[in-house]
Amino acid sequence: xxxxxxxxxxxxxxxxxxxxxxxxMFAEAALKAMENxxxxxxxxxxxxxxxxxxxxYQEHIASVMADYIGQRGIPATRVESAxxxxxxxxxxxxxxxxxxxxxxxxAGGVEKMWDADDGSFILATASDQEFEAFHGVxxxxxxxxxxxxxxxxxxxxxxELAQVPIKNHRHSVGNKNAQYAFEIDLKTVMNSAMxxxxxxxxxxxxxxxxxAAVILxxxxxxxxxxxxxxxxxxxxxxxxxxALHDHKDVTRLDAVRLAAERAYKMAGAKPEDISFxxxxxxxxxxxxxxxxxxxxxxxxxxxxxxxxxxxTYGGKVVLNSSGGLKAKGHPVGATGVAQVIEAxxxxxxxxxxxxxxxxxxxMTQNMGGSGGSCVVHILEAV
Amino acid sequence: xxxxxxxxxxxxxxxxxxxxxxxxMFAEAALKAMENxxxxxxxxxxxxxxxxxxxxYQEHIASVMADYIGQRGIPATRVESAxxxxxxxxxxxxxxxxxxxxxxxxAGGVEKMWDADDGSFILATASDQEFEAFHGVxxxxxxxxxxxxxxxxxxxxxxELAQVPIKNHRHSVGNKNAQYAFEIDLKTVMNSAMxxxxxxxxxxxxxxxxxAAVILxxxxxxxxxxxxxxxxxxxxxxxxxxALHDHKDVTRLDAVRLAAERAYKMAGAKPEDISFxxxxxxxxxxxxxxxxxxxxxxxxxxxxxxxxxxxTYGGKVVLNSSGGLKAKGHPVGATGVAQVIEAxxxxxxxxxxxxxxxxxxxMTQNMGGSGGSCVVHILEAV
Numbered sequence: 145x146x147x148x149x150x151x152x153x154x155x156x157x158x159x160x161x162x163x164x165x166x167x168x169m170f171a172e173a174a175l176k177a178m179e180n181x182x183x184x185x186x187x188x189x190x191x192x193x194x195x196x197x198x199x200x201y202q203e204h205i206a207s208v209m210a211d212y213i214g215q216r217g218i219p220a221t222r223v224e225s226a227x228x229x230x231x232x233x234x235x236x237x238x239x240x241x242x243x244x245x246x247x248x249x250x251a252g253g254v255e256k257m258w259d260a261d262d263g264s265f266i267l268a269t270a271s272d273q274e275f276e277a278f279h280g281v282x283x284x285x286x287x288x289x290x291x292x293x294x295x296x297x298x299x300x301x302x303x304e305l306a307q308v309p310i311k312n313h314r315h316s317v318g319n320k321n322a323q324y325a326f327e328i329d330l331k332t333v334m335n336s337a338m339x340x341x342x343x344x345x346x347x348x349x350x351x352x353x354x355x356a357a358v359i360l361x362x363x364x365x366x367x368x369x370x371x372x373x374x375x376x377x378x379x380x381x382x383x384x385x386x387a388l389h390d391h392k393d394v395t396r397l398d399a400v401r402l403a404a405e406r407a408y409k410m411a412g413a414k415p416e417d418i419s420f421x422x423x424x425x426x427x428x429x430x431x432x433x434x435x436x437x438x439x440x441x442x443x444x445x446x447x448x449x450x451x452x453x454x455x456t457y458g459g460k461v462v463l464n465s466s467g468g469l470k471a472k473g474h475p476v477g478a479t480g481v482a483q484v485i486e487a488x489x490x491x492x493x494x495x496x497x498x499x500x501x502x503x504x505x506x507m508t509q510n511m512g513g514s515g516g517s518c519v520v521h522i523l524e525a526v
Numbered sequence: 527x528x529x530x531x532x533x534x535x536x537x538x539x540x541x542x543x544x545x546x547x548x549x550x551m552f553a554e555a556a557l558k559a560m561e562n563x564x565x566x567x568x569x570x571x572x573x574x575x576x577x578x579x580x581x582x583y584q585e586h587i588a589s590v591m592a593d594y595i596g597q598r599g600i601p602a603t604r605v606e607s608a609x610x611x612x613x614x615x616x617x618x619x620x621x622x623x624x625x626x627x628x629x630x631x632x633a634g635g636v637e638k639m640w641d642a643d644d645g646s647f648i649l650a651t652a653s654d655q656e657f658e659a660f661h662g663v664x665x666x667x668x669x670x671x672x673x674x675x676x677x678x679x680x681x682x683x684x685x686e687l688a689q690v691p692i693k694n695h696r697h698s699v700g701n702k703n704a705q706y707a708f709e710i711d712l713k714t715v716m717n718s719a720m721x722x723x724x725x726x727x728x729x730x731x732x733x734x735x736x737x738a739a740v741i742l743x744x745x746x747x748x749x750x751x752x753x754x755x756x757x758x759x760x761x762x763x764x765x766x767x768x769a770l771h772d773h774k775d776v777t778r779l780d781a782v783r784l785a786a787e788r789a790y791k792m793a794g795a796k797p798e799d800i801s802f803x804x805x806x807x808x809x810x811x812x813x814x815x816x817x818x819x820x821x822x823x824x825x826x827x828x829x830x831x832x833x834x835x836x837x838t839y840g841g842k843v844v845l846n847s848s849g850g851l852k853a854k855g856h857p858v859g860a861t862g863v864a865q866v867i868e869a870x871x872x873x874x875x876x877x878x879x880x881x882x883x884x885x886x887x888x889m890t891q892n893m894g895g896s897g898g899s900c901v902v903h904i905l906e907a908v
Contacts, residue, residue: 145626165656194586197648198579202655204608207898210765211772217784219763220899221614222606226586232603236618243625244527266579273584274547381601383592390593402599516589517602 145242147363149373149526152181153485155356158473159323164353166200166256167212173355173478174213174252181359182369187246189220192233192253193477198266200256209252219246226270227426229253230356230480231510231519235379237360247365252357253481263351267476270513272387284348284427286388286514288340291429294395295342298444300432302342306333307451308428309346309470315456316467318497321482323352323473347428352473356481358488363526374488377505378411378522380404384515397515400437404509407520408439411505415439418522419503420462420490422483424511425469434509435463438520457500465490465498480510484521491525527624529745531755531908534563535867537738540855541705546735548582548638549594555737555860556595556634563741564751569628571602574615574635575859580648582638591634601628608652609808611635612738612862613892613901617761619742629747634739635863645733649858652895654769666730666809668770668896670722673811676777677724680826682814684724688715689833690810691728691852697838698849700879703864705734705855729810731850736857738864745908756870759887760793760904762786766897779812779897782819786891789902790821793887797821800904801885802844802872804865806893807851816891817845820902839882847872847880862892866903873907 154176156169164172170191178184191206202208206220225232230253237251257263268277271286294300309328316322328346336345359369366373384399385391391398408414415438423438425431435446440461441454449455455463466472466486469479487506489495506523536558538551546554552573560566573588584590588602607614612635619633639645650659653668676682691710698704710728718727741751748755766781767773773780790796797820805820807813817828822843823836831837837845848854848868851861869888871877888905 167656195579197577197651198583198585200655201580201647201651201659203577203580203606204652204768204895204898206607207765207894208654208768211768211898215765216767217764217780219617220607220765221618221763224585224604224606225588225602235601236603239621239625239627242627243621245621245624265583269579269583270586272590273582274549277583381603382599383589383597383602385598386586386590386593398599512589513586516586516593 146244148238148241148360148376149363149366150358150488151361151366151369151373152177152359153488154180155321155482155485156354157321158352158354158475160258161353166196166202166254167208169353169355170209170252170254171213173357174250177357177359183248183359186215186218186248186250188218188240188249189215190233190237190251191222192229192480193222193255194224194226194229195266195269199260225517226512227476228480228510228512228517228519229477233481234358234484234521235381235519238376238379241360241362247361249360250357251360251481252355253478254355255475255477256353257351257475258353275387284340284343287427287429288343289388290394291342294429297395300447303330304447304451305428306330308425308431309333311456312425312464312468313471315465315498316471319467319472322467322471323350324471343427349426349469349474352475354473354475354478356478356485358481358484372492373526374491375524375526376521377524378407378413380406380520383517386516388514395433397433397437399515399518400434400511403518403520404438407522411522413505413522417505418461418507419505420465420500421507421509422466422486423463423509425464431463438509462500465500480519483508483510487523491523528626530620530623530742530758531745531748532740532870533743533748533751533755534559534741535870536562537703537864537867538736539703540734540736540857542640543735548578548584548636549590551735551737552591552634552636553595555739556632559739559741565630565741568597568600568630568632570600570622570631571597572615572619572633573604574611574862575604575637576606576608576611577648577651581642607899608894609858610862610892610894610899610901611859615863616866616903617763617901620758620761623742623744629743631742632739633742633863635860636737637857637859638735639733639857640735657769666722666725669809669811670725671770672776673724676811679777682829685712686829686833687810688712690807690813691715693838694807694846694850695853697847697880698853701849701854704849704853705732706853725809731808731852731856734855734857736855736860738860738867740863740866754874755908756873757906757908758903759906760789760795762788762902765899768898770896777815779815779819781897781900782816782893785900785902786820789904793904795887795904799887800843800889801887802847802882803889803891804848804868805845805891807846813845820891844882847882862901865890865892869905873905
């Protein structure tokens with residue numbers, strides 16, 4: 145396989161983008177990424193989107209986007225793995241370049257969520273329809289069960305759990321693309337509306353419109369386009385049980401552990417080598433379990449470690465410097481790509497106030513459903 | 527890139543499969559393909575499906591399927607390009623193997639269409655939503671406009687057009703997996719209900735449930751599994767205008783021509799080398815235009831050539847030996863994979879009464895929308 149680098153990034157602001165259609169958003173992100181990379185012609189395009197059919201009644205969106213950004217004719221592929229669609233888009237584009245099939249490939253992601261009036265139902269199509277969604281369970285309910293089990297098993301307190309969104313909102317301040325770039329405190333979390341006990345509104349990532357895109361090329365051509373290419377050093381993808389009841393232990397996410405193992409192996413790296421990681425904090429409990437499966441903390445210890453400052457600047461590893469899904473926003477198909485953009489900006493030293501110092505390696509972790517799928521990337525400045 | 531071979535195939539019967547859910551159908555096809563290849567463990571899985579969200583409210587289906595066929599843990603990717611989703615699944619699996627990322631990869635496709643009550647609207651999400659679908663145009667209407675333009679421009683008669691479904695139904699007889707494996711005659715076509723002038727019911731591919739799967743591996747490992755591996759010699763994918771009004775000439779399908787050019791180039795082949803081709807006859811006019819874009823007949827000549835027997839046994843090239851979308855059925859996401867299965871069975875010499883003699887190369891052509899995307903494969907027995 146050829147080595148592959150990221151040479152350009154671009155994204156929309158995340159939020160309620162009432163004035164932009166799904167294609168407007170994608171075009172903005174894609175054209176920004178192409179400008180950032182200094183490329184005018186793509187060889188292929190990938191789009192991650194969870195449910196453009198149910199959200200805005202438009203399937204076939206890879207062709208729509210190729211057409212709409214002026215690249216009609218190139219091969220274009222939509223990939224979907226629920227909330228991990230964006231990470232999968234980057235992985236798929238990586239394979240297209242690594243195989244030698246194409247050189248300049250755009251990996252994007254997009255979701256237009258605010259236009260739909262049944263968002264919770266649409267998101268629930270990422271769960272097991274026959275055994276979960278059709279019986280009324282939605283994702284806040286599934287993650288609430290995980291949170292209850294974790295709190296019971298490991299003695300995590302409700303106040304400690306609240307430290308995850310508090311940290312992520314603090315990180316988001318100054319991130320011009322974040323949906324909710326402001327600080328919150330313990331009172332904000334504890335007084336926010338109950339969604340699914342014990343998860344409150346401030347434990348849940350929001351509904352978001354947005355798009356993100358990165359440009360990949362063979363590493364040995366990267367210097368033609370940029371002074372600071374970012375190498376994709378490791379990739380791991382995995383599936384897990386589609387239904388929560390099939391987890392052997394609902395406080396574990398097997399797909400995350402498997403994906404991370406594969407990415408670490410490919411990169412020749414260990415958890416200690418990772419300076420920062422964008423993790424999939426769709427709900428506050430998710431960040432805690434994920435941080436353990438990625439190897440940053442022992443089982444049962446991440447909640448307290450995060451509450452003690454081990455996942456912020458000066459701690460063991462910076463988790464969600466961007467603000468994470470909670471504060472930056474979670475336009476489902478775009479999220480995994482936006483995570484990679486944050487990693488690229490950190491590795492380029494362009495993250496401004498959010499800059500993580502002395503970076504060795506950066507990581508992103510994008511997840512679908514209640515752990516039905518996961519994609520992990522390990523990135524390095526070269 | 528490594529050379530890649532197909533070592534196993536499996537599919538459900540195509541039709542109204544009221545007793546099988548989307549996962550039941552996929553599992554049947556996938557397990558048959560694995561048995562046919564003699565493999566018990568996959569390294570990765572791809573699923574092509576156009577709109578499992580709108581049809582049966584289940585997204586995240588690659589993870590569902592990995593889980594349901596007993597392969598939980600492996601990387602799994604759903605790809606979508608409307609009616610070309612199946613072809614794209616095979617292409618994506620090809621890249622996974624060619625790149626060296628994985629060895630034993632399943633490429634499947636599935637669609638569960640009969641459970642939905644608004645099938646025409648769901649299919650129309652493959653067109654340009656903003657400029658076509660939301661204004662009431664559905665695919666019979668779009669292809670009817672193409673048919674009218676073609677008949678006007680080239681003098682094709684209504685009776686000649688009818689020869690496409692008549693031929694394909696004749697080919698389907700004895701195909702145990704076909705939805706409508708019976709002969710029809712000119713009277714059947716001309717007396718069938720008008721759908722969108724000039725297209726009648728017998729010009730339109732049906733609504734179908736079904737699934738199909740093939741197993742890919744590196745060519746140099748293929749003999750471990752089978753005596754008759756089929757090499758994927760050429761692949762071409764392309765996009766075209768998403769909206770019909772953006773075609774420079776509505777009697778042309780640019781994406782088909784581009785995809786074919788790429789596949790011919792990769793395979794080092796010419797149209798004269800192709801003994802048979804499974805083409806995307808979603809409507810009878812589509813087969814005619816596609817046959818021209820693939821280089822089998824000059825522009826304006828394919829309709830008459832097909833009517834004169836040049837696209838059946840003993841003619842220039844056998845088009846749709848399986849019965850095509852019209853007679854075999856068109857479960858959207860499965861179609862492109864099922865085309866590849868027909869090609870494999872022909873190249874293995876296992877096609878029974880449908881066997882094409884003296885095959886040099888086989889080809890498949892799978893298309894999305896009104897030419898918004900196309901995937902072409904060229905296959906060879908080795």
